[in-house]
Amino acid sequence: MRQIVLDTETTGLNPRTGDRVIEIGCVELVNRTLTGNNYHRYINPERDSDEGALAVHGLTTEFLSDKPKFHEIAEELRAYIDGAEVIIHNAPFDLGFLNHEFGRLGLPSFVSHCSGVIDTLINAKEMHPGKRNSLDALCDRYGVSNAHRKLHGALLDAELLADVYLSMTRGQNSLSMDHEVETSADGVAFEALPLGEIIVVAASADELSLHETVLAGLDKGVKGDCVWRNYSPKV
Incomplete structure (x- = not known):
């Protein structure tokens, strides 16, 4: 089974108001094994990033000015993901942008080239209801080191998500619960203790x-x- 863990960075939040994809990072899994056959491209969006988006990814207009435009990488991206199951955290966001980019070129939608989509945010909410389920929170929960993550980057985030996904779907190996402490919005800590002997x-x-x-x-x-x-x- 071939799966592609994917992440994007964009100029803003809404492709319908002109925001564009500026970075794509993909990590390949074959039969749940990292292959090293990754895909990574910076893209010239032909516009500036919003101030808020720039603070997240740090990819300036100057840095992106000599990078290929989306139409120049669309075919290689399509060929790379063709027939694979795609894994994304908060899939509607990334797919909304990628479908829009393909539509601008008069191409079939991005998702039409995939065999299916897994949204790890939905999975995480089902597995950990009421808890924080951002990528950073999941890295903490599953022991995936993200200490080197200062800014968001599509390839780095895809690599982290691949590790998180494999941990999330590895299965339960013990009848006891992991020791975990969650903190509510008002700072109150809730502690989950391992199950003791049933009397x-x-x-x-x-x-x-x-x-x-x-x-x-x-x-x-x-x-x-x-x-x-x-x-x-x-x-």
Whole structure:
């Protein structure tokens, strides 16, 4: 099975208002193994990045000015991802931009070349409801080092996401829960402790006798055996 972990950087948040893709990073997995056959391109968007986006990725107009335009890399990107399952964190954002870029060129949508899409943000929310599920938070949760991540970069983020995805989907190897501490927005810490030994306390003879008295009263009310007889030991 061939999978491509993908990330993009953009000039802003909305392709419909003119924002463009400026970086694409892809990491290849074949049968859940990193192959090293990665894909990475900087792209000249022919416009400036928004101030907020520039603060995130640090890719200046000057740096991108001599990079290829999207139409120059569209075919090699299509060939690279063709037939693969694509893994993206918050997939609607990246796919919205890539579909828009392909549409500008009169090409079939980006997703039409993929065999499927996995959104790790959706998966993370299902696995860890109510917790932080950003890429940084998942790196912390799964022990993936991101200490070298000062700014967002498409290839670096795709590499981190590949490690996170493999950890998320490796399966549970123990019946105990990992020791984890989450902090709410107001700074209150919630600590999840490993499961301890389950202690079962059996009912005493007196308790069983009282329980039988209650069931006998229910039997009388329904003129037969009450439903709780199916779940109760006979005394």
